[in-house]
Amino acid sequence: MENTTMHRYRTHTCGELRAEHVGQQVRLSGWIHSVRDHGGIIFIDLRDHYGLTQIVINPQREFYRSLEHWRVETVMCFTGEVVARTPETVNTKLATGAIEVVASDMEVLGEAETLPFQIAKDDNASEAMRLKYRFLDLRRDRLHQNLLLRSRVIASLRRRMTALGFNEYQTPILTSSSPEGARDFLVPSRLHPGQFYALPQAPQQFKQLLMVAGFDRYFQIAPCFRDEDARADRSPGEFYQLDLEMSFVTQEDIFAVVEDVLSGIFQEFSAKTMTPAPFQRIPYRESMRRFGTDKPDLRNPLEMIDVTDVFRETQFNAFASVIKDGGVIRAIAVKGIAGQSRKFFDDMIAFSQSLGSKGLGYIAWSEGKEKSPIVKFLSRTELDALKAAGKIEEGDVMFFLADQEKVVCDIGGKVRTELGKRLGLIDENVFHFCWIVDFPMFEFNETSGKIEFSHNPFSMPQGGLQALNEKDPLDILAYQYDIVCNGIELSSGAIRNHDPKVMYKAFEIAGYPPEHVDAKFGGMIRAFKLGAPPHGGIAPGVDRIVMLLAGEANLREIIMFPFNQQAQDLMMNAPSEVTPEQLRELHIRVLPPK
Secondary structure, X not given: OOOOOOOOOOOOOOOOOOHHHXXXXXXXXXXXXXXXXXXXXXXXXXXXXXXEEEEEEOOOOOOHHHHHHOOOOOEEEEEEEEEEOOHHHOOOOOOOOOEEEEEEEEEEXXXXXXXXXXXXXXXXXXXXXXXXOHHHHOOOHHHHHHHHHHHHHHHHHHHHHHHOOOEEOOOOOOEOOOOOOOOOOEEEOOOOOOOEEEOOOOXXXXXXXXXXXXXXXXXXXXXXXXXXXXXXXXOOEEEEEEEEEEEOOOHHHHHHXXXXXXXHHHHHHOOOEEOOOOOEEEEHHHHHHHHOOOOOOOOOOOOEEEXXXXXXXXXXXXXXXXXXXXXXXXXXXXXXXXXXXHHHHHHHHHHHHHOOOOOOEEEEEEOOEEEOOOHHHOOHHHHHHHHHHOOOOOOOEEEEEEEOHHHHHHHHHHHHHHHHHHOOOOOOOEEOEEEEEOOEOEEEEOOOOEEEEOOOOOEOEOOHHHHHHHOOHHHOEEOEEEEEEOOEEEEEEXXXXXXXXXXXXXXXXXXXXXHHHHHHOHHHHHHHOOOOOOEEEEOOEHHHHHHHHHOOOOHHHHOOOOOOOOOOEOOOOEOOOOOHHHHHHOOOOOOOOO
């Protein structure tokens, strides 16, 4: 007979019962995860948010015959006695594996129809199917745990920021369209025909205005919206960041806060080794020269070295012609791989050519001599100089790329990464952080022939107004920085330009008159003219932090309801057409694409 003093649905969760509960009458509710028939006795794994419990159903029970009508993922309620499993049947992989519940009563709470894909096992369902039935996909343990991890990471971020004296404030979701950055998501105004709000690409201007308003230390788990194409580490549509801004600070003050918070988060949620704070600081130009990227994976020990000077007088035409055209020769020295097969080297050459390289030269030092298709073109002086430059020993190999510097950096960085992967040089049990600093304030656009901002136009130039007035614009560095982990950029940040005179001059160098600055950034300029403190900030990406901690290669696996690659929500059927009445209210007419 049913115990009427019990809770209607459960006395315990499916992850709660242990040996000390043996003998108790309990009630559990959850989803049927799996069903097994052992000689007439039915064993059911019942699952809820908290875990799994084994339910035992004996054939003499009156509800036994209805079992054949149940499907997995049906929501059930079982009442019964907790009993100890026999020693040989204890499941040490399960938190509840020492017990099982012998059912005396059962109730169907939510019947499941035939499933589009399996939950208890991976049946390689297509991405489209997984996203259409995302609520089912989220029942899978790996995804479920990823989203729990995300929740806990965000809660910990909030605790840590508050402990450091920051206060959380919410900034507007409906704002004005930004003239810089990525493409906006626009929202038509009903009350102001022909005008549009924009969803914020980031709370950038608002958080700076909070500093002008005197709030000193701001943070927010901020939603950001950008109409961008999808990538593995970038979700189309929306993403979240730990947005922060501080007043009366230097670059080092911001580094100290971020290192404190990120060190704590990664140590709290991962057993992997982490680089201790303070994190390594690498100037942008040095990073490009050594690693070919401003997002270096420092777990990879390989670096590029410049060997252009070695070949200044070379008779090797392939290199001589590149140097004559203003190009560079960069090398990557790899320890102890001279014994690799010819196929390995051919595959690396093919890989570099797939990136647009003209080729990939190499020399192997083996059996006391140099071995390579290009050795016959090089002098003894050049070979000895290369050996010294790369600190080459017996068994080592040096790879070469020759082209214009920008091309060599791009291709060389990818070759470095590919070598690291193919040779197993990357330690998967390490989080290696670094700061990339000293970004150039301006760059030369070869297409337009004009000087442009290279990063963030609102950053403070190093040297302030004097540098803008006196230095070659291409030599001016900015107080801009990126935080990078394992080759993934978690965030960009900067000490802000809070001085209107400096801002007008910086935009003048980039070809914008004062009237343009006033028209596009009037709110900021007015604020800065009425007493603005020095301030700076950064916004580490929450999605990318969780992706790293979860060991996932794709952001989709740590976002609750992601878009697909075409920025569609297949589950809710968004975006979708709206009614003519809705369009009329917004004074909008839809023109079909040509």
